[in-house]
Amino acid sequence: MPTESFLRLEGVEKSFGSLRxxxxxxxxxxxxxxxxxxxxxxxxxxxxxxxxxxxxxxDGGRIVLEGQQITGGAGRVGIDFxxxxxxIVFQQFNLFPHKSVVENVSLAQETVLGRNxxxxxxxxxxxxxxxxxAEKLDEYPERLSGGQQQRVAIARALAMDxxxxxxxxxxxxxxxxxxxEVLDAMRELAEEGMTMxxxxxxxxxxxxxxxxxxxxxxxxxxxxxxxxxxxxxxxQERTKRFLGLVLDR
Amino acid sequence: MIxxxxxxxxxxxxxxxxxxLWDDTEAFRTQYFDLDLMTDGDRLDxxxxxxxETLQLSALAGFLSLVWGLVxxxxxxxxxxxxxxxRGLTIAYIDAFRGVPLILVLLLVSGGMxxxxxxxxxxxxxxxxRWFGKPDPFWYGIISLxxxxxxxxxxxxxxxxxxxxxxxxxxxRSLGMSHGQAMRExxxxxxxxxxxxxxxxDFIALMKxxxxxxxxxxxxxxxxxxxxxxxxxxxSMLVVAGILYLLATIPLARLVDWLIARQQQRYTRVGGGxxxxxxxxxxxxxxxxxxxx
Numbered sequence: 001m002p003t004e005s006f007l008r009l010e011g012v013e014k015s016f017g018s019l020r021x022x023x024x025x026x027x028x029x030x031x032x033x034x035x036x037x038x039x040x041x042x043x044x045x046x047x048x049x050x051x052x053x054x055x056x057x058x059d060g061g062r063i064v065l066e067g068q069q070i071t072g073g074a075g076r077v078g079i080d081f082x083x084x085x086x087x088i089v090f091q092q093f094n095l096f097p098h099k100s101v102v103e104n105v106s107l108a109q110e111t112v113l114g115r116n117x118x119x120x121x122x123x124x125x126x127x128x129x130x131x132x133x134a135e136k137l138d139e140y141p142e143r144l145s146g147g148q149q150q151r152v153a154i155a156r157a158l159a160m161d162x163x164x165x166x167x168x169x170x171x172x173x174x175x176x177x178x179x180x181e182v183l184d185a186m187r188e189l190a191e192e193g194m195t196m197x198x199x200x201x202x203x204x205x206x207x208x209x210x211x212x213x214x215x216x217x218x219x220x221x222x223x224x225x226x227x228x229x230x231x232x233x234x235x236q237e238r239t240k241r242f243l244g245l246v247l248d249r
Numbered sequence: 250m251i252x253x254x255x256x257x258x259x260x261x262x263x264x265x266x267x268x269x270l271w272d273d274t275e276a277f278r279t280q281y282f283d284l285d286l287m288t289d290g291d292r293l294d295x296x297x298x299x300x301x302e303t304l305q306l307s308a309l310a311g312f313l314s315l316v317w318g319l320v321x322x323x324x325x326x327x328x329x330x331x332x333x334x335x336r337g338l339t340i341a342y343i344d345a346f347r348g349v350p351l352i353l354v355l356l357l358v359s360g361g362m363x364x365x366x367x368x369x370x371x372x373x374x375x376x377x378x379r380w381f382g383k384p385d386p387f388w389y390g391i392i393s394l395x396x397x398x399x400x401x402x403x404x405x406x407x408x409x410x411x412x413x414x415x416x417x418x419x420x421x422r423s424l425g426m427s428h429g430q431a432m433r434e435x436x437x438x439x440x441x442x443x444x445x446x447x448x449x450x451d452f453i454a455l456m457k458x459x460x461x462x463x464x465x466x467x468x469x470x471x472x473x474x475x476x477x478x479x480x481x482x483x484x485s486m487l488v489v490a491g492i493l494y495l496l497a498t499i500p501l502a503r504l505v506d507w508l509i510a511r512q513q514q515r516y517t518r519v520g521g522g523x524x525x526x527x528x529x530x531x532x533x534x535x536x537x538x539x540x541x542x
Contacts, residue, residue, distance in 0.1 A: 055419055083425040094420035098438050107434060108424035153420075160424055 011061035023219035036206035039216035087157030147178030299473030310394035318402025346400035390462035409440030
């Protein structure tokens, strides 16, 4: 496993009103590492991802990406720095419904990276082919299945050449038969060496693809380690109880 | 079995009410539907000219209100603490001009700007505008309608912007777009599509309200009809003015209905197609207003 620290969280805290969602999260992620985050609903997993790309600015602690602190006084500079390097895929896809598939993937390339139309489209087409959607370039999102939409969302994030990819329960809104195609795309990405933080309920994916599993509950990291250890031989009572419930399904 | 007395009673009632009115129909018809007067070219001409002015007022003020309303709606959605004063001023503007009668705005604009120009406080070409060969009351009307209907339409746009799921802004921002880019490329195009029917409704209301410009001495279709009414003691030309309005507004109303029906159809299709409408994120991820999103 790589050792160099690429993304570091130190004592990250976040509250919504009186609700303390994150209560001091420490996490080190190395380049090329795949970290799978598990835990019950409301444990703060999604908020953790949203803090990392500053969709929700943390209230306390600090986040350092590639040696650059992106929280605290970093302000706008921090937001620009992190959004150029971190891609995110959401549970609800959030594709732009008024844009075709290829436009979804090329829009930010043009507006943010300043690529010209032809260049952006070429890159979009290549990425869409990679996720198995070469036939769907000019379709609109509403004509696609959930699994196809989610693969477009992955291509859209990859088009920005991110260094880290965040996945926020990306298969939770999908029908069971559509989950595999999305997980396969993610697995391929992991094999190519992408640094990934994956919030998921897919125990199998965490075991096979993850370099590390992190179990969260009530805003803290309860247990972390190699997936086989955390998933097959958990040390903490809360982890055991959660895994029992998930695996019993 | 039919009661003879009851039949008589109804017949009497009829004669003393509707039947009686029916006998007076002649006078009524002449007052409102005098076909000779309605088709009198010398009298019809000024009314048609007036309607042409109504159409010009409606088209220009309608276009400017659509643009100004969108500007106001976008200003109202600007992010961050630093821009709070801009948001506050925009809200104050919208509240003020939604809350006072258009006729008051008309009087403030026409009398005020004219007086300021005469006093030399503002240039004459602006205070007493006579652009493109149109008299100053026309332009005071355009300005007043735009000020007022811009505020109404800003609220319609706002409803549309707020109806775009939060996830759209988050997706755009997480791809590195600025707030402005996200608004222009992602939020506003979706919002405008959602609010075309209510915007058209506001346009119909604006079209009817152009008639108020007659109070500052501009002859549009209602004033033209009124001139004939006072000259001929007959209201038929005002009925013509009403018919001309209906010829424009009823097709617009049908268009609105058709657009709404089409939108609803589209919704059901999307819902049935298995494509999830983006829902707000779960409890832990619920966005807080004022964040850097």
